[in-house]
Amino acid sequence: MSNIRFEALKNAFSHKPIVVNEPEGKVKDYFARDVFTREKMKEYISRDVLDQLFDDVDNGRTIHRDIAGVVAIGIRKWAIERGATHFTHWFQPLTGGTAEKHDAFFTLKDGALLEEFSGDSLYQQEPDASSFPSGGIRNTFEARGYSAWDPSSPVFLIGDTLCIPTVFVAYTGEALDYKTPLIRSTASLCHAAREVCAYFDKQVKHVHANLGWEQEYFLVDESLYNARPDLMLTGRTLMGHNSAKSQQLEDHYFGAIPARVLAFMRELEYEALKAGIPVRTRHNEVAPNQFEMAPIFEDVNLANDHNLLVMSIMERVAERHHFRVLLHEKPYAGVNGSGKHCNWSLQTNTGINLLAPGKNPYQNLQFVTFLVNVLMAVQRHNGLLKASIVSATNEHRLGANEAPPAIISVFLGKQISAVLDKLEHAKAEEAIIINAKKEMKLGVANIPEILLDNTDRNRTSPFAFTGNRFEFRAVGSSANCGAAMLALNAAVAEQLMLFKEEVDKRIEKGEAKERVLFDVIKKYIVACKAIRFDGNGYSEEWKAEAAKRGLDCETSVPLVIDRYLAPDSIKMFETTDVLSEAELQSRSEVKWETYSKKLQIESRVMGDLVVNHVLPAAKRYQTMLLQNVLTVKQVFSADETASLNEMDYSIIRQIEHHSGAILEGVERMTEARHKANRQPDERSKAIAYHDHVLPLMAEIREHADALELIVDDEMWTLPKYRELMFVH
Ligand code: ADP
Ligand code: MG
Numbered sequence: 001m002s003n004i005r006f007e008a009l010k011n012a013f014s015h016k017p018i019v020v021n022e023p024e025g026k027v028k029d030y031f032a033r034d035v036f037t038r039e040k041m042k043e044y045i046s047r048d049v050l051d052q053l054f055d056d057v058d059n060g061r062t063i064h065r066d067i068a069g070v071v072a073i074g075i076r077k078w079a080i081e082r083g084a085t086h087f088t089h090w091f092q093p094l095t096g097g098t099a100e101k102h103d104a105f106f107t108l109k110d111g112a113l114l115e116e117f118s119g120d121s122l123y124q125q126e127p128d129a130s131s132f133p134s135g136g137i138r139n140t141f142e143a144r145g146y147s148a149w150d151p152s153s154p155v156f157l158i159g160d161t162l163c164i165p166t167v168f169v170a171y172t173g174e175a176l177d178y179k180t181p182l183i184r185s186t187a188s189l190c191h192a193a194r195e196v197c198a199y200f201d202k203q204v205k206h207v208h209a210n211l212g213w214e215q216e217y218f219l220v221d222e223s224l225y226n227a228r229p230d231l232m233l234t235g236r237t238l239m240g241h242n243s244a245k246s247q248q249l250e251d252h253y254f255g256a257i258p259a260r261v262l263a264f265m266r267e268l269e270y271e272a273l274k275a276g277i278p279v280r281t282r283h284n285e286v287a288p289n290q291f292e293m294a295p296i297f298e299d300v301n302l303a304n305d306h307n308l309l310v311m312s313i314m315e316r317v318a319e320r321h322h323f324r325v326l327l328h329e330k331p332y333a334g335v336n337g338s339g340k341h342c343n344w345s346l347q348t349n350t351g352i353n354l355l356a357p358g359k360n361p362y363q364n365l366q367f368v369t370f371l372v373n374v375l376m377a378v379q380r381h382n383g384l385l386k387a388s389i390v391s392a393t394n395e396h397r398l399g400a401n402e403a404p405p406a407i408i409s410v411f412l413g414k415q416i417s418a419v420l421d422k423l424e425h426a427k428a429e430e431a432i433i434i435n436a437k438k439e440m441k442l443g444v445a446n447i448p449e450i451l452l453d454n455t456d457r458n459r460t461s462p463f464a465f466t467g468n469r470f471e472f473r474a475v476g477s478s479a480n481c482g483a484a485m486l487a488l489n490a491a492v493a494e495q496l497m498l499f500k501e502e503v504d505k506r507i508e509k510g511e512a513k514e515r516v517l518f519d520v521i522k523k524y525i526v527a528c529k530a531i532r533f534d535g536n537g538y539s540e541e542w543k544a545e546a547a548k549r550g551l552d553c554e555t556s557v558p559l560v561i562d563r564y565l566a567p568d569s570i571k572m573f574e575t576t577d578v579l580s581e582a583e584l585q586s587r588s589e590v591k592w593e594t595y596s597k598k599l600q601i602e603s604r605v606m607g608d609l610v611v612n613h614v615l616p617a618a619k620r621y622q623t624m625l626l627q628n629v630l631t632v633k634q635v636f637s638a639d640e641t642a643s644l645n646e647m648d649y650s651i652i653r654q655i656e657h658h659s660g661a662i663l664e665g666v667e668r669m670t671e672a673r674h675k676a677n678r679q680p681d682e683r684s685k686a687i688a689y690h691d692h693v694l695p696l697m698a699e700i701r702e703h704a705d706a707l708e709l710i711v712d713d714e715m716w717t718l719p720k721y722r723e724l725m726f727v728h
Contacts, residue, residue: 004227005717011223012727015322017263023270032276034157036078044074057152058206060187068149069119075155076105076117079162087117087162089125089147092178093132094590096480098308099168101127102161122164124148132168133593134176135586144171150179153305156275165305174583178482181578183301185489188576192496193346193354193370199503199513200366206349209489212297212469213307216338216477217314218290218326219261221727224719225324229613230605231724234598235328235393235478238606238697239614239704242334243288243722257284258728261291264321268293271313277306287335288725297343297469300489304482307340311478329476330396332721333701337397338477339404342484345469346370356468365517368423369499372524374470375410377495378463379531381487381572382408383552385463386474387563388487391591392598394476395557404462404474406555407546409533411461417534424525428518460537490578497575499524557595558686564588592682599689603673606697610662613717614704621711622655654710658703665700672696 023030041050049070056063063071079087088100105117126146134145145168153165168177175181186209193207225231230238257265265282272279278296285292293310297303311327318325330337346354352363354370378385386408390398398406412420458464462474475484499520506516530549535542547553554560563569564584573579579587625648632644676688708716 003714003717005719005723006714008221008223008227008719009723009727012221012723015221015223015260017260018321020263020267020270022266023274027273030270031273031278033274034082035276036075036155037276038154040078041071041074044078045071053151060190063123063149063151065119065123068123071151072117072119072122075122075162076115079155079157080105082157083160084157084162085160087121087164089127089149089166090163091127091147091166091168092308092480092482093168094135094177094587095133095594096478098312099127099132100161100163101125122149125166127168132176133590134170135589135593145169145176146171150183150301152183153302154276156309158275174586175579178480178486179301179304181583182304182482182486182489185486185493185576185578186300188578189346189489189493189496192493192500192576195500196369196373196496197348197354197366199369199517200362201348201350201352203350204348204352207346207354209300209485210297210343210345210347210469211300211303211481211485212294212343213303213481214292214294214339214341214343215307215310216285216290216292216340218287218328218331218338219264219318219323219728220289220326220331220724222319222322222324224724224727227717227719228724230602230609231324231326231331233605234602235326236331236396237333237721237724238602238609239701239708240332240718240721240724241705241708243720243725245722245726257282257291260321260323260728264317264323265291265293267320268314268317271317272310275306275309275313277310279310285336285338287332289728290336290338297345300344300485304480304485307481327478329391329394329478330400332725333396335725337400337403339397339473340475340477340479340481342472342475342481343466343469344472344485344488353468355465355470365514365521368419368521369517371416371465372420372521372528373495373499374492375528375531376499376524377488377491378408378410379528380495381491381569382531383554383560383563383566384569384572385472385484385487385491386552386554387560387569388484389472389474389476389479390557390560391476391479392557392595393478394474397476398474399555404460405537405542406560407537407543407551407553408462408474408531409537409546409551410470410531411458411464411534412532413458413465413534416465417532420525423518424522426522428515458534458537461533462537486578490573490576493576493578494572556687556690558592558683558690561588561591561595561683561686564591589682592686595686596676596682596689599693600673600677603669603693603697606700607666607670609718610666610700610704614707615659615662617711617715617717618655618659618707621715622652622659624712625652625655651710655707658707658710661703662700662707665696665703669693669696669700 038054049067053063053067053071084105086102086104088102090098090100093099103116106113106115108114124146126144147166147168150165150167155162155164157163167180167183169175169180189209190207194204197204197207220231228237230236269279269282278298279293280296281294283292284290295306298306314325329339348354352358354366357367358364386406397403464471464473472484472488475481503516503520507513530551533542543553552563565588570581570584573584574581629645629648633641636644672692676685676693679685679688708720
């Protein structure tokens with residue numbers, strides 16, 4: 001009898017590391033080889049056009065169509081020289097991932113070759129918007145949507161295709177993607193932060209947000225992957241008993257990288273570097289077959305484009321190495337899930353990191369100002385920030401196995417906490433000393449310059465201060481980090497605006513600036529205590545404590561999504577010009593809809609797996625045992641038969657029990673699914689899936705996993721956890 005699992009294992013063991021084609025030269029020779037960088041633009045586009053373009057980009061102004069026309073000619077020339085035949089607008093629809101529609105550079109008209117790529121096709125395209133979710137925006141407004149060039153992110157080549165980063169919006173201007181509001185949020189934050197910087201340093205003309213992401217992922221051999229319909233169709237295993245050995249020994253973390261994986265990683269790095277993504281670190285993660293890659297941080301918009309690009313490069317390179325990359329947050333129950341830590345900081349055009357302690361008292365007061373304002377923003381919008389990271393897939397990770405809990409809090413560490421405590425209890429006169437020369441000194445806030453103390457780290461915190469940046473760790477590995485970053489940017493922008501308003505009012509009344517700053521900061525330190533938590537985020541006590549502090553403790557994803565439409569969130573997004581109420585409404589609709597659809601698919605696949613894989617294997621084994629019982633009866637006396645058959649009887653009954661429970665569970669699950677589908681709106685549908693379908697899936701899984709332990713290994717057809725996680 002053939003068994004697809006053994007076939008798959010045989011294939012998997014035959015896969016050897018493949019030879020990686022190394023690009024020639026040093027990293028600097030091939031870094032950004034496939035990107036039309038500013039440097040390269042100078043070779044193809046005239047000086048005055050570029051000056052205008054860069055000036056507009058750097059100051060967030062719209063690019064004139066005439067400029068776009070000239071730039072398009074340069075882009076086309078460069079791309080065609082590099083062998084490109086097609087171009088695409090590359091955008092980030094609300095479904096997640098990226099979308100492309102390829103067009104050739106040329107077309108035929110009356111038998112003659114005609115150039116297709118003009119300024120207009122660079123500037124604007126009209127993809128078939130109806131196939132992307134809009135959460136009702138197009139019904140309410142206007143049917144069409146278009147993609148428009150984002151000149152702040154450079155165009156690049158993938159194979160023979162020129163990719164143009166674009167925003168995706170409805171004809172009436174509503175955003176249908178993640179990039180548009182992300183760009184709006186950075187504009188708002190930049191403005192608000194610059195205004196606050198003016199209290200400390202008039203030289204600051206521009207502030208921007210940085211993002212350094214850390215992408216975690218699993219690799220699995222392609223043959224084993226193909227033998228698991230759940231991995232193929234949902235990205236995670238819907239069943240599978242824990243492997244006897246998994247991550248207990250933590251021997252995978254920072255262990256030697258297996259040869260086949262190393263070959264994959266090297267090729268991935270070459271491809272990423274050629275695409276201008278400054279990847280720097282690679283290592284094993286905690287779970288077996290789990291890995292991580294991280295680049296050097298960049299401006300948040302560019303960094304997010306690079307993350308999305310890396311996710312698709314990963315998938316392509318993995319296939320060449322006979323691997324599949326699992327970007328799902330929780331491919332395997334019971335072991336670590338994958339996140340995408342988002343390291344976030346604010347930087348001025350004068351080179352100052354506003355979230356790093358500075359060299360002089362003004363810089364230190366500025367640092368504390370920004371730090372405390374971030375704390376306030378995260379506290380006021382902790383529910384919304386959670387909404388920005390929840391999904392049907394991240395739901396399985398949050399609050400399980402070493403993942404951040406489903407409550408947003410901030411870890412500061414001992415040193416910074418001590419600084420804030422001191423400030424809180426200090427008097428203005430002792431904290432801020434102004435001498436005769438009008439120089440300021442910080443009496444108490446004596447902030448050590450180097451805070452990167454690696455022992456003072458807390459892996460359980462969803463939002464941690466790590467010396468010179470915040471690390472938003474609750475973001476999921478498959479997510480577009482734009483969703484989280486735009487919420488954070490906007491929340492901090494709003495907070496800085498409120499801060500400035502309060503400070504200015506008092507300065508206008510004649511109070512001294514330093515005194516006012518100190519007073520307001522001190523007030524904030526007291527006000528933001530609820531969000532600060534340095535303890536163990538996994539503990540039960542913390543859940544109780546967080547509820548007492550008034551933090552958002554909701555764990556049901558469909559209900560967390562409600563936070564987008566809370567009055568505070570709407571007000572915040574509207575005052576910062578990041579998202580309108582209609583856009584928030586549409587985004588929530590899409591989130592609910594996506595949630596239900598994912599669960600619907602999972603539940604169907606689960607039904608198929610148990611009915612067509614698990615139960616037949618169990619039945620086959622049960623039949624074998626029953627035959628054995630009969631044979632024993634024929635050979636032995638009645639007395640002996642009873643004791644000889646005892647074990648078989650027990651297993652036969654267990655199989656009967658679990659099989660019966662599975663069949664009955666599938667029936668109830670199907671019924672629950674149908675009932676959920678009949679709900680009148682997306683929100684109630686998502687709630688029904690969460691409340692009634694999800695628990696049944698867990699119940700069925702328990703019985704399937706129990707059968708896996710009982711049934712003869714040779715009869716089991718689905719690759720087991722130990723195989724998925726340890727073969728490489
Ligand atoms: P760890 O695993 O200890 O958190 P990594 O080196 O894996 O550290 O990742 C750190 C990430 O943080 C990298 O992407 C790095 O570029 C980024 N990073 C470092 N400094 C900053 C900063 N000031 N602002 C934003 N990101 C930063
Ligand atoms: Mg990290």
